[in-house]
Amino acid sequence: MSGLVAELGASYGAQRARLLARPGPSGPGRRRALADLTDSWLRGVAGAAPGWDDEGLALVAVGGYGRRQLSPGSDVDLLLLHDGREGVSAVADAVWYPVWDAGVRLDHAVRRPAEARAVATEDLPALLGLLDARCVAGDDGLVQALRAQVLADWRAAARRRLPALREGCRERGERAGDVAFALEPDLKEGAGGLRDVHCLRAVAASWVADRPHGDVDGALEQLLDVRDALHLTTGRALDRLLLQEQDAVASRLGLADADSVLRVVASAARTVDYAADVTWRRVERVLAPPRRGLRLRRPPRLVPLGGGLFEHEGEVVLGDGARPDDPVLPLRAAAAAAQRGLPLSPGAVARLAAAPPLPDPWPDEARDLLVALLGAGPGTRAVWEALDQEGVVTALLPEWAPVRSRPQRTAVHRWTVDRHLVETAVEAAARARRTDRPDLLLVAALLHDLGKGRRRGDHSREGAKIVRPLARRMGFAPVDVDVLCDLVLHHLLLVDTATRRDLDDPATAAAVAQAVGSAQVLELLHALTESDAVATGTGVWTDWRAGLVADLVRRAGAALRGEQPGPGAPREAELAEQADLVARVAEDGAPLLTVRARGRHHAVTVVAPDQRGLIAAAAGVLALHRLSVRSADMRTRPAPSGEGADVAVDTWLVVPEYDDEPVADRLREDLVRALEGRLDVNGLLDRREAARGPVRVPVQPARVEVVPGASGSATVLEVRAHDRPALLHRLGRALSLSGLDVRAARVATMGAEVVDVFYVVDGEGRPLTDDRARETARILRDVAG
Incomplete structure (x- = not known):
């Protein structure tokens, strides 16, 4: 046998x-x-x-x-x-x-x-x-x-067990993340994944509420197909679609590339997630206890909302007065639901999908209703997703299709492109009263990244090309079309300039003023920049970035008015605080160092006589103390008396790797020893790096560029590289060994990537020649890897 x-x-x-x-x-x-x-x-x-x-x-x-x-x-x-x-x-x-x-x-x-x-x-x-x-x-x-x-x-x-099942789904989703928006989605445990489909089957089996069929069944098969391909590609029973497997999985599925497979996963998971929201909403409605004193439920009431719309059992539904041949009906229903914080009923959304297309240009009512929908803030999310699931969004805005469920392969971006656009509009609604044209702010927020749907060129420029005919079709006046295009074209201008350029250099504010062209665009761009950053992900919009952008806007505004900008109240207070430190350092020549807590970050301010190698020494000491640099602002100040050596004022925003509070006295002591040559910072860091072993994760090569026209008094070098321990120390040391002085620097860490900008001059205090600038860029590229 x-x-x-x-x-x-x-x-x-x-x-x-x-x-x-x-x-x-x-x-x-x-x-x-x-x-x-x-x-x-x-x-x-x-x-x-x-x-x-x-x-x-x-x-x-x-x-x-x-x-x-x-x-x-x-x-x-x-x-x-x-x-x-x-x-x-x-x-x-x-x-x-x-x-x-x-x-x-x-x-x-x-x-x-x-x-x-x-x-x-x-x-x-x-x-x-x-x-x-x-x-x-x-x-x-x-x-x-x-x-x-x-x-x-x-x-x-x-009735007793369904709440526990619901809570289990919620906890599992929070633990495993959203399948639709993760760069490495957990196909089984994540929100919108296979487990959620099985839970919906259990709800249907309970007879308390049915689940949507059709699209959910197709989404399930897509998720299973991807998991099958993952198993066959790796030879292992994996449920998480790791980055290094995505190209091979795409090939096995007959898809073009890793982005394509992530779009399939995102689209399927969003279908499941939407079905789960609808189903659990039905369950909660059935399980809701009757009001006290009533043994029987009252018949559900229809609350009129106007235009043939009604509220019914917590959802917006269409009544007999809603004309199916009205092309504005989808936006009217969506705006009414979002403004009241209510979902659209699935039946209503299905009927809205059959509405005829809007004329070209849109009637004023349609444009106003779109603005009302976007201005609803948090209420926009669920309504927009419901419209998107039934194809209403792409019917209204065909330009939306290329960005739908498109992944963003950066660590700082939490959402797919389309969801990020909606989140930006939600954030813009909270800032709309800061501008005199909230309608332009909200529409620009919704459209600013449409250029990411094209696989060519700069997405800001491509987006502006898309938005011009789209804004005309929406019925905006020509002058407003120009403003919307400017907002899309320059939506990264403020944050990029503020974090990568020396704000004290007059050329910086002048360049921004020339680009935006008007105070109105500058005001709108400020609100859009903040909305975009907050919607990107946790920790992207810090107090440091907000302060830098606000300072840049103030300076650019003064340049537009033909005025010389003063320091501004926050900056004035900061300068006053530093003035005493600068005076003391200029008098006795000894470096000073302060540490201040800023939430989970710490601001480390180093004030010392300006000298070659200071940046390398300070960055190395911070690395030795296991303080990860998130951003830094480095400037040189003249001595208060006008005589003697200049004084460097460097502010570093750091995060302790092991939650150990940085101690100012210990940092200052090690900095002094490093500057005097009594502490071999480079050797200690080399030994630590060797002990860690080689980095096994493949990374893109570093890119170093000479930025033309960014300053009239220095050469500006911009380094983009994968972050690694002590990188800033090694870059600063390379500049010092090359005989160059750093007049100012801006450092920013975004996820696993760094953007470090150095304003350098030669030993005579002059900008570098073209040949020397190119050679310096090559050296920094070698150092950054």
Whole structure:
């Protein structure tokens, strides 16, 4: 008998290998074929087991195997169900061991029906698995009876257990993240992933509320296809789609590249997530207790909202007065729902999808309603997503399609391009009262990254090309079209300039003033810049960046008016605080150092006689103390008396790697030792880096550019590179060894990338010649890797 079992296992292994090697992408057919092949093998194994009986014994497939959704690396989930007979453990061993011997991942249990039923009443994952129970071999009547009992128990206890299932979904989603927006999504556990689909099946089985079908079923198959390709590509049972696997997975699926597979995943996950929102909303409505003193619920009321729209049970619905031939109806319904913080009912959204297209140009009402929708703030999110799921958004704005679910491969971006645009509009709504044209701010926020849908050129320039005809079609006046195009074209201007250029250099403010052209655009751009940064991700818009941008806006505004900018109140207070330190350093020549907490960051201010190598020494000391630099502002001040050496004032925003508070006295002591040559900073950092071992994650090569026209008194070098310990120290040391002085510097760390900008002069205090600038750029490129 053992020879027969071995023969069955070998045959199964060979047929399974041929099935998985079949050319072409995976799909439901291959998953069912794999499940059927496994069924056939296990029936043979069970039938050969000593003591097997087709009455009172059943081999049961549960979970994904029960649903015939067997992926190449999936566990085979089996339950040996029995009627309480003796010797069942020997039968179980006779089934389990051949499965293990075949190298198949097995999740198994042996239970009587009453035991399985009891486990399902306490354990939600076990319940979800049994809802899909299917007899593979043996007594099908035993399995059907158990499944009926489990379903009856679930339906009887659903009102009590559904909130726990909902909370479990929420906690799991928060832990694993959003499948739609992660760069490395967890296809199974993440919000909008496979687990959520199975939970929706459980809700439908409870009879408390049905789930949307159609698109959800298609989304499930897409997610399973991607997981199959991941298993086949890696040879492992992975659920997280790692960056290094995405190109190969895309190729196996017949897609162009890694971005394409992420778009498929994002689109499918958003469909699942939207269905989950709708379903759980229905559940909550059913489970909501009646008002106190009322034994029966009152009939739901229709609250008129105007224009044929009504509020009904917490949703906006369409009444008989809503004309299906009205092209403005989708925006009217969306604005009404968002302004009241209500969702659109799924039925209403389906009807809105059939509305005729808007004329060209749009009527004024349509444009005003779009602004009202965007101005609703947080209420915009759910309404926009509902419209997007039914294709209403791309019908209104065909330019939206190329950015829909498009991933952004930067660590600082939390969202896909389209969701980021919506989030920016939500943030802009909170800042709309700061401008005299909130409509232009909101529309620019929604459109500012449309250029990312094109795979060519600078996305700001490409976006401005897209927005011009779009804004005309929306019915904006020509002067407003120009403003919208300027906002899209320059939406990165303020933050890039403020964090990478010396604000004290008159050329900086003059360049910004020339680019924006008017006070109105500058005001709108300021609000858009803040909205864009806050919507990007946590920690992108810091007090430091906000202060720099505000200072730049003030200076550029003065330049537009033909005035000389004063220091400004915040800057004036900062300069006054530093003046005493500068005076003391100029008098006795000893460096001073202060530390101030700024939330989870610390501001380390170094005031010292200006000297070559100061930046390298300070950066090295911070690295030795395991303080990661997030940003830095370095300036040179003349001595207060007008005589003697200049004084450097460097402010570093740092984060402790191990939550150890930086101690000013210890930092100052090590800085003095480093400047005097008594502390070998470079050697200590080299030994620490060698102890860490080589970096195994592939990174893009560094880019160093000479920025023409950025300053009239210095050469500006911009370094973009992957962040690594002590990089700033090594860059500063390279400049010092090259005989160059750093007049000012701006440092910014964004996720895993750094942008370091140095204003350098030669030993005579002059800008570098072209040849020397190019050579210096080459040196820095070698250092940054």
